[in-house]
Structures are given as C-alpha cells and as structure tokens.
Amino acid sequence: MEFDYDVAVIGAGSAGMSAYRMAKKEGKKACLIENREYGTKCASYGCMPSKLLIAAAENAHNIQKSSQFGIDVENVKINRSAVMRRVRRERERFVNFVKDDISSFPKDEIKLGTYHFIDDNTLYNEHHDEKLTAKTFVIATGTNPFVLPILKPLLETDLIFDTRRFFDYHLLPKSIAIIGSGVIGLEIGQALTRLGVRTVIIGVRNNISGLKDPIVLERANHIFKEELKIYNNAEITGVEIVQEEFDDWHKDKEVAVSWSENGQQFDERFECVLTATGTRPNVNGLELQNTSLQLENGIPVSDRNSLECLRNDENACNIFIAGDITQDREILHEAILEGQHAGLNASNFLKVVDRKIRTSFSVTFTDPQVMTVGKRYVDLKDGEYAIGTVDYTNQGRSRIMLKNKGLLHMYFSASGSRMLIGAEMCGPDAEYFGAWFATFINRAMTVDDILEEPFYHPTIFESVRTACRDAKKSLDILEKI
Amino acid sequence: MEFDYDVAVIGAGSAGMSAYRMAKKEGKKACLIENREYGTKCASYGCMPSKLLIAAAENAHNIQKSSQFGIDVENVKINRSAVMRRVRRERERFVNFVKDDISSFPKDEIKLGTYHFIDDNTLYNEHHDEKLTAKTFVIATGTNPFVLPILKPLLETDLIFDTRRFFDYHLLPKSIAIIGSGVIGLEIGQALTRLGVRTVIIGVRNNISGLKDPIVLERANHIFKEELKIYNNAEITGVEIVQEEFDDWHKDKEVAVSWSENGQQFDERFECVLTATGTRPNVNGLELQNTSLQLENGIPVSDRNSLECLRNDENACNIFIAGDITQDREILHEAILEGQHAGLNASNFLKVVDRKIRTSFSVTFTDPQVMTVGKRYVDLKDGEYAIGTVDYTNQGRSRIMLKNKGLLHMYFSASGSRMLIGAEMCGPDAEYFGAWFATFINRAMTVDDILEEPFYHPTIFESVRTACRDAKKSLDILEKI
Numbered sequence: 001m002e003f004d005y006d007v008a009v010i011g012a013g014s015a016g017m018s019a020y021r022m023a024k025k026e027g028k029k030a031c032l033i034e035n036r037e038y039g040t041k042c043a044s045y046g047c048m049p050s051k052l053l054i055a056a057a058e059n060a061h062n063i064q065k066s067s068q069f070g071i072d073v074e075n076v077k078i079n080r081s082a083v084m085r086r087v088r089r090e091r092e093r094f095v096n097f098v099k100d101d102i103s104s105f106p107k108d109e110i111k112l113g114t115y116h117f118i119d120d121n122t123l124y125n126e127h128h129d130e131k132l133t134a135k136t137f138v139i140a141t142g143t144n145p146f147v148l149p150i151l152k153p154l155l156e157t158d159l160i161f162d163t164r165r166f167f168d169y170h171l172l173p174k175s176i177a178i179i180g181s182g183v184i185g186l187e188i189g190q191a192l193t194r195l196g197v198r199t200v201i202i203g204v205r206n207n208i209s210g211l212k213d214p215i216v217l218e219r220a221n222h223i224f225k226e227e228l229k230i231y232n233n234a235e236i237t238g239v240e241i242v243q244e245e246f247d248d249w250h251k252d253k254e255v256a257v258s259w260s261e262n263g264q265q266f267d268e269r270f271e272c273v274l275t276a277t278g279t280r281p282n283v284n285g286l287e288l289q290n291t292s293l294q295l296e297n298g299i300p301v302s303d304r305n306s307l308e309c310l311r312n313d314e315n316a317c318n319i320f321i322a323g324d325i326t327q328d329r330e331i332l333h334e335a336i337l338e339g340q341h342a343g344l345n346a347s348n349f350l351k352v353v354d355r356k357i358r359t360s361f362s363v364t365f366t367d368p369q370v371m372t373v374g375k376r377y378v379d380l381k382d383g384e385y386a387i388g389t390v391d392y393t394n395q396g397r398s399r400i401m402l403k404n405k406g407l408l409h410m411y412f413s414a415s416g417s418r419m420l421i422g423a424e425m426c427g428p429d430a431e432y433f434g435a436w437f438a439t440f441i442n443r444a445m446t447v448d449d450i451l452e453e454p455f456y457h458p459t460i461f462e463s464v465r466t467a468c469r470d471a472k473k474s475l476d477i478l479e480k481i
Numbered sequence: 482m483e484f485d486y487d488v489a490v491i492g493a494g495s496a497g498m499s500a501y502r503m504a505k506k507e508g509k510k511a512c513l514i515e516n517r518e519y520g521t522k523c524a525s526y527g528c529m530p531s532k533l534l535i536a537a538a539e540n541a542h543n544i545q546k547s548s549q550f551g552i553d554v555e556n557v558k559i560n561r562s563a564v565m566r567r568v569r570r571e572r573e574r575f576v577n578f579v580k581d582d583i584s585s586f587p588k589d590e591i592k593l594g595t596y597h598f599i600d601d602n603t604l605y606n607e608h609h610d611e612k613l614t615a616k617t618f619v620i621a622t623g624t625n626p627f628v629l630p631i632l633k634p635l636l637e638t639d640l641i642f643d644t645r646r647f648f649d650y651h652l653l654p655k656s657i658a659i660i661g662s663g664v665i666g667l668e669i670g671q672a673l674t675r676l677g678v679r680t681v682i683i684g685v686r687n688n689i690s691g692l693k694d695p696i697v698l699e700r701a702n703h704i705f706k707e708e709l710k711i712y713n714n715a716e717i718t719g720v721e722i723v724q725e726e727f728d729d730w731h732k733d734k735e736v737a738v739s740w741s742e743n744g745q746q747f748d749e750r751f752e753c754v755l756t757a758t759g760t761r762p763n764v765n766g767l768e769l770q771n772t773s774l775q776l777e778n779g780i781p782v783s784d785r786n787s788l789e790c791l792r793n794d795e796n797a798c799n800i801f802i803a804g805d806i807t808q809d810r811e812i813l814h815e816a817i818l819e820g821q822h823a824g825l826n827a828s829n830f831l832k833v834v835d836r837k838i839r840t841s842f843s844v845t846f847t848d849p850q851v852m853t854v855g856k857r858y859v860d861l862k863d864g865e866y867a868i869g870t871v872d873y874t875n876q877g878r879s880r881i882m883l884k885n886k887g888l889l890h891m892y893f894s895a896s897g898s899r900m901l902i903g904a905e906m907c908g909p910d911a912e913y914f915g916a917w918f919a920t921f922i923n924r925a926m927t928v929d930d931i932l933e934e935p936f937y938h939p940t941i942f943e944s945v946r947t948a949c950r951d952a953k954k955s956l957d958i959l960e961k962i
Contacts, residue, residue, distance in 0.1 A: 035575050047939050053883045056550040062543045063554060069537040070563030073544060073555040082551030090881065331936035358935045400532045400571065432913040438935050439917065443924045454839045454919050457813035458528050461916050
C-alpha cells in the first residue's frame with residue numbers, strides 16, 4: 001500500500017518539530033500538522049515569557065535590598081505597561097524564531113488545520129475534505145490546562161484565564177488571584193508580587209512546586225510564605241464576577257474569590273484570576289477511537305522507553321507519542337528528546353528501539369529556586385539512603401550576596417555504593433546544582449568522589465562540600481553497624 | 482634527640498592552620514607560629530571583603546538596568562560610608578571565625594612573634610630570647626604584595642596602599658587609580674566604578690585577569706573597556722603626591738599619576754592609589770640561609786607533589802612548604818589542600834607521599850566573570866585540540882536576564898579521545914561553568930558524553946550544549962582527515 005507520507009507528525013510544538021526534523025534526517029517523507037497558531041508553548045506562554053517576567057521581578061526585588069548594601073533609592077515605580085512591553089517584545093522574538101523554523105520547512109509538508117483519525121493510517125480534514133495517509137504517526141499535541149470545575153463557567157470572561165492568555169496582556173494587573181501553587185503558580189505569583197501586583201496564591205496539599213522531602217518542603221513553605229500570600233492548603237469555595245462602579249473607567253468588573261483554609265474563611269476581590277492547576281493531555285478532535293490504540297480515559301497508553309503507543313491487539317503499533325502529552329516530565333528538554341526518539345522510531349518502523357532515559361531534573365525559577373534531581377524523596381526506601389544537609393542561612397557567599405535562604409538535601413545510597421542518587425533543594429542558584437548533580441548521578445559518583453572535586457572559594461557550590469561531609473558521616477556510621 | 486615539637490607550622494593563615502590541624506589529627510605535638518595579626522588573607526583582605534564590595538556594586542549596577550525592565554527609579558545614591566560599613570561589619574564576622582578557631586587551639590601551641598631559623602631544627606625568637614626546636618617544619622608564610630619600584634617610596638603615605646589596607650577604610654574613596662589589571666585590579670576596579678568612584682585601572686601586557694586565549698581575551702578586553710577606564714598596555718611614568726588647597730577641608734593631598742599607552746601620555750589626579758600588581762613569597766625574617774634549604778633568590782625550592790623543600794645536599798628535607806608562598810595557584814582551596822598535605826608529610830616524616838593535584842580552576846568575580854579551568858590555552862599544541870565556542874550576545878536566558886555578554890571556549894582533545902581538557906571563559910555565572918567543567922575533566926568525559934547530560938531550559942548552562950556541538954563538528958572533521 002502506498003501512503004502520502006512515511007511519517008505524519010501531529011502538533012508543531014517543540015516535540016512535534018523535533019520528531020519532524022528527525023524523520024527528515026532519516027530520509028523520510030514527512031509532514032507536520034498544526035491546528036492552532038504556530039509557536040511552541042515554551043516560546044509563547046511557557047519557559048521564555050515567564051523568565052522574562054521573573055527577570056523584571058528580580059530587578060525590582062534587588063532594589064528592595066539596596067539599602068542593606070548601602071545604596072539609597074527613591075521613588076521606585078513599576079511601570080505596568082513597560083514591564084509587559086519588554087516581556088511581549090522579547091517573547092515575540094522567541095516566537096518568531098519558531099515561525100522562521102516552520103517557514104523553512106517545505107510548504108507541502110506543513111498542514112494547518114484540524115485532522116482526525118479515521119483509521120490507523122488515515123487522517124481526515126473536514127474543512128478541506130482532505131484525506132492524508134501515512135505509514136506511521138507521531139502524536140505530539142501537548143496538553144490543555146486543567147481548570148477547576150468551579151472556575152470553568154467563568155473561563156470565557158476576560159477576567160479568568162490561564163498562562164496561554166496571560167502574556168497577551170499589555171498591562172500588569174493591579175491584583176490577581178493565582179489558583180495553584182505548583183511551578184507556574186509560584187513562579188508567576190512571586191514575580192507579580194515583586195512587581196507590585198497584589199497577589200494571592202491559592203493551592204492544595206501544601207504543594208510548593210512539587211517538593212516531596214518534608215524538611216525541604218517545610219523550609220520552602222516558610223521562605224515563600226514570609227514573602228508571598230500563599231494559601232496552599234486551601235479549597236476554593238466560590239468565584240463570582242462582580243460588577244460595580246469604579247473610578248477606573250475602563251474596568252467595571254472584578255472577581256470575588258472565596259476560599260477556606262484550616263477552618264478559616266477568606267474572601268477577596270481581584271482584577272483577574274490566573275488558573276495554574278496543571279494540565280491534561282490534549283487529544284481534542286483526534287478521534288482516537290477510530291484507531292486500534294489502547295485508550296485510558298481517551299488518552300493513548302504508551303511505552304515509556306520506545307514511545308510507541310499500545311494497541312488493543314498484539315500487533316506492532318505504527319503510532320508514536322512524544323512531548324507533554326505523555327505527562328512524563330513536562331519540560332522542554334525532555335519534550336525535544338522524546339520528539340527526536342519518537343521521530344526516529346516512526347521513521348524506522350518496525351525497527352523500534354528504546355531510548356536512554358536521562359536523569360530526571362526539574363527547576364522552578366523562583367527566588368530561591370526549587371530543584372529536584374534524580375530519585376525523588378518518595379522513592380527512597382528506609383535505611384537504604386543517607387541524607388547530606390546544608391542550610392543556606394549562614395552559607396558564606398550566599399550571605400555576602402543576601403541570597404542566604406534555603407536548604408539542600410542530597411541523597412546517597414547507603415547500601416554500600418555511597419553514590420549520589422538524588423536531591424531536593426530550595427535555595428540560591430539551584431538550577432546550577434541540578435545540572436552538576438545530574439552529572440554526579442550519571443557518572444555514578446560517590447560522596448568520596450564528589451569531595452575530591454575542586455570547590456572554589458567563595459562560591460555557593462562550596463555548600464555541596466558541606467552537605468557531602470554531612471552525608472559521609474552518616475554513611476560511615478551506617479556502614480559500621 | 483628530643484624536640485620541643487614534632488611539627489612547627491610557621492604562619493597562621495589558611496594553609497598554616499590546615500597544616501597545624503592535620504598534624505594534630507595525626508597525633509603529633511604541633512605548634513602554630515604567627516608574627517602578624519590573626520586573620521587569614523581570605524577573610525581579612527582577600528576573597529571575602531572583595532566579594533562583599535562586589536555584591537554592593539552588583540546591586541548598584543542592577544539599578545542601572547532597571548529602566549530596561551520597565552522599572553523607574555530616582556535619586557540613586559551610593560552611601561560611601563554605609564557601603565563600607567557593611568563590608569567591614571561582615572568582614573569582621575569572617576575574621577572572628579578565624580580568631581575563634583585559633584582561640585580554640587591549646588594556648589601553649591600558639592606562638593605570637595617573629596621566629597627565625599638558626600639551624601634545620603631550631604627557631605629563635607629574639608624578643609623573648611626563646612629557642613624552639615621541632616623535628617619538622619611547615620613554612621606557610623604566604624606572600625607580600627609586589628609593588629612597582631616607582632610606587633615604593635610613596636607606600637608609607639596614606640594615599641598609596643595595597644588590598645591589605647584598602648578594606649580598613651571607613652569611606653569609599655571619591656577617586657582611585659588601580660595599578661594592575663589582574664584578578665584583584667579588575668574585581669575591585671569594576672566594583673568601585675559601579676559604586677560611583679572615579680576609577681582608572683592601569684595594567685600591562687593587555688592583561689585581563691590572566692586570560693591567555695587570544696579570542697576570549699579580545700572579547701574580555703572589549704567588554705570591560707566598554708564599561709571601565711582600563712589602560713592595560715600602559716607604563717606608569719610618574720607618581721607624585723600633590724598638596725593643594727581644596728574645598729574639602731579634611732583632605733588636602735592628592736596623587737598625580739602619569740602613564741603612557743600606545744604612545745599617548747595621560748595625567749590624572751586621584752584621591753588614592755591601590756597597588757595590585759601581584760605578590761612575592763614572604764620569607765621576611767625567616768633567615769633561611771641558616772638552614773640547608775636550596776634557595777632561589779632567597780625563596781625555598783620545593784617539590785610540587787610532596788611539598789617537601791629541597792636541600793643543598795641529597796638528604797631528605799624536614800622542612801615543608803604550603804599555601805600562597807609556593808606561588809602555585811594562589812587560591813584558597815588550593816592553599817588549604819596544600820596545608821593539609823604538607824601537614825601530613827611533616828607529621829609522618831620520613832614517610833613522604835605525593836598528593837593528587839586537582840584540576841586547575843580559577844575565577845575572577847567580575848561581571849561578566851572570568852574563568853579558566855584545566856589546561857590553559859598556552860599549553861595546547863597545534864592540531865591536537867578542537868575548540869567549541871559559544872557567544873553570549875544572543876544566548877536565550879542570558880539575554881532574558883540582560884547578562885548577555887561574553888564568550889566561552891571549550892578545548893577538547895583531538896587526538897582520538899575527544900575529552901574535554903580545558904576552557905577559558907568571560908561570561909555570565911562562569912564560576913558555575915568552572916566547577917561543572919572540572920567534573921567533566923576529572924571524569925575524562927568526551928564531547929559526546931557531555932552532550933548526553935540533561936540541559937535544562939532555559940538556562941545559561943544550555944550554552945555548553947551549543948559549544949559542544951560546535952566542537953563535535955570540528956572533531957568529526959579532524960578525525961576524517
């Protein structure tokens with residue numbers, strides 16, 4: 001049977017573009033399908049614009065510290081439109097890089113429109129009444145934000161939105177309620193607070209960016225609650241649009257949010273509400289029920305190593321999956337790696353190979369940053385690990401820079417190997433620790449190996465030596481028992 | 482023969498204290514001799530106070546960037562006394578840690594005073610007419626600043642000084658000439674410039690913090706000369722104290738400095754002059770000519786691996802050396818490691834062992850930072866290496882944070898191994914790159930290994946992937962030839 005394409009990639013985000021590129025590199029006839037605007041999540045409303053907002057917020061925050069360094073400043077004014085102007089201008093630049101990439105692909109291989117499966121090898125676009133057949137597919141359609149049921153009816157107003165719309169605004173809001181205390185809620189919540197926006201963050205289960213280690217989590221809760229209004233053990237009990245006469249002619253509506261926490265009831269009005277309560281796989285309009293794919297709640301079940309979807313029967317599956325839709329580490333570098341691998345396997349179908357899964361690594365770009373790498377605390381088994389701790393309150397260089405807040409826990413295997421297996425941290429410049437630790441883990445380095453590294457003075461990295469010495473003591477004792 | 486001590490350590494700085502501690506740990510009777518004030522160079526006038534000054538300067542500099550982020554600020558005033566107050570207060574804290582350490586040592590093992598050798602096993606203190614004998618010695622007397630002959634006659638005035646006195650001042654100067662464009666000159670020069678001090682840096686041989694790679698050096702020169710007044714291919718032609726009537730009642734003297742660069746002559750007056758033109762080993766008053774030590778210009782010749790001094794005869798030498806006095810990597814973590822090793826060998830004399838020399842690593846805490854790690858450019862042999870380059874001008878995260886200045890060169894072995902062997906960098910957060918690269922080098926990682934690391938997005942560390950891909954291309958081509 002002849003197909004229009006060897007590989008059809010659905011979704012022109014970071015994963016999809018990587019899959020498409022890989023298929024081309026493998027010499028295949030490929031196409032890339034997108035049903036929304038071009039521009040990856042990363043560039044449009046993810047990594048990049050959030051970091052731009054954070055950079056402005058960090059600048060504002062540093063001015064708050066100036067007097068401690070002996071510098072006097074007057075009349076600090078956050079220009080609500082100028083802040084968003086830089087964010088939007090630089091974001092446009094990043095989005096244009098993506099668009100330029102897509103324009104560089106052959107025109108007949110780029111399909112804009114909604115295509116749905118009619119069988120395992122055929123997509124159909126109603127608008128153009130067009131059929132498209134391919135030997136293999138890569139589904140890389142990303143995610144949609146999950147929205148609390150209580151907020152859903154109000155989503156179509158201008159006042160309640162997710163990050164996809166937040167960065168379109170030309171003006172920082174004057175006040176905002178952020179629903180969710182995960183990575184996004186915390187990053188944006190802290191940035192807006194520092195930019196003078198009256199901000200409340202409302203979350204559940206004491207969540208702080210997904211930290212699992214109870215001691216690190218406790219410290220993170222303490223640090224962030226000192227600065228931010230966070231209610232992260234809360235339940236939203238009511239959300240209502242209220243219309244009133246305001247001085248401010250261009251805005252006559254507000255959102256009244258009610259929530260409860262630990263038996264207390266809170267009510268506050270905000271200019272808007274940002275919902276950041278996680279995501280769900282986006283399978284909208286794919287009509288996957290027309291394929292042989294094994295589905296769970298409508299979502300394809302797939303093999304983590306090969307990124308091949310599973311079928312209802314025992315046959316090899318010609319449909320692969322990559323990127324955030326897998327909900328396995330929703331971060332850009334993983335999306336790209338998954339896209340490449342799914343593209344490779346789709347190109348060489350039936351020859352399907354497993355990928356090497358990289359050390360897990362996650363960063364929240366708050367201040368202090370939150371970082372997890374390697375094995376998570378919840379996966380550690382009692383008696384099989386030792387913890388090395390360092391507290392940043394009086395860590396030399398951190399204190400010099402007035403960045404002396406946080407705690408690091410490094411986990412070492414206590415079953416003889418003494419290797420670093422993971423870490424959780426809420427502390428200064430944690431993103432750099434994550435990368436360094438990933439190398440330690442990848443290279444199977446022991447606490448003794450790490451102590452042989454050169455620790456430059458005075459650096460924040462010196463704290464790793466402190467944590468390692470601490471862990472070494474515990475390991476030495478455990479080994480004597 | 483009975484000695485008063487097993488090990489006598491001369492110099493209570495970072496190296497000496499480490500040597501003393503190691504001797505105690507080895508169960509030896511040891512003493513620690515100091516002839517100046519207690520307090521290490523690091524805490525008193527080195528690493529720590531300079532970083533404190535830099536932290537204030539960075540804060541001031543960030544305010545200069547505020548408008549680019551959309552933040553308006555008025556009346557920024559550097560409080561010349563408040564800046565120095567924090568520097569001095571925190572410095573005192575660091576110095577007190579050192580003093581506390583020394584107070585915790587047994588009193589009869591701490592000797593304050595000038596002792597000189599009268600033979601290979603005996604020191605003599607004239608003031609107390611006291612002899613002190615020991616089986617072995619560790620010389621850890623550090624360095625003295627090297628001062629240009631033209632400045633020497635003026636050193637005793639209050640207007641010309643080195644870093645040992647700079648941090649004693651209660652007020653930032655209004656203007657300063659800094660002689661030397663090495664690590665210290667550049668760090669202090671940039672910090673003072675950013676703190677509103679009229680600053681001129683005068684150096685030789687186009688030196689920028691000892692960078693050797695001509696391309697990285699050129700970029701560094703460009704970056705720093707954009708911001709700072711640097712004349713680093715200059716010669717000082719005159720220095721004179723001038724006395725005049727000034728409005729400012731409390732200061733009636735200035736220093737007139739003249740220098741020439743590329744045929745041009747410059748003259749400028751400054752409130753003071755800081756000399757930062759390197760150091761020389763401090764052997765003052767040790768009277769080493771009374772020992773059997775092999776001397777070169779009065780300085781002991783020693784073995785880099787064992788830190789044992791060499792003798793004029795073929796006998797084993799009971800005198801060891803450690804710390805900055807060796808002029809081999811004058812940085813704190815190396816001083817401590819050397820102190821420990823010399824202390825170990827002195828304790829177990831005649832059983833002398835070699836140390837493992839760590840990967841060389843040096844950081845200048847300017848903005849952008851300057852970093853070198855592993856093999857230096859000058860040690861690379863034509864055709865045996867490939868360079869991976871990354872330019873920070875448009876590097877994503879750096880640009881977001883307005884820290885997008887700099888250049889990185891990574892050196893890989895082209896003789897088959899593809900291993901990272903060294904790097905030079907002038908760029909954002911370079912201190913973190915140095916530590917990561919040292920691990921790559923220590924673990925003998927190839928360009929391909931490094932590309933397997935997780936590169937989190939968006940980070941400045943992502944630039945390492947860019948540099949590695951660049952190097953990989955060159956290596957692949959070189960291997961095909």
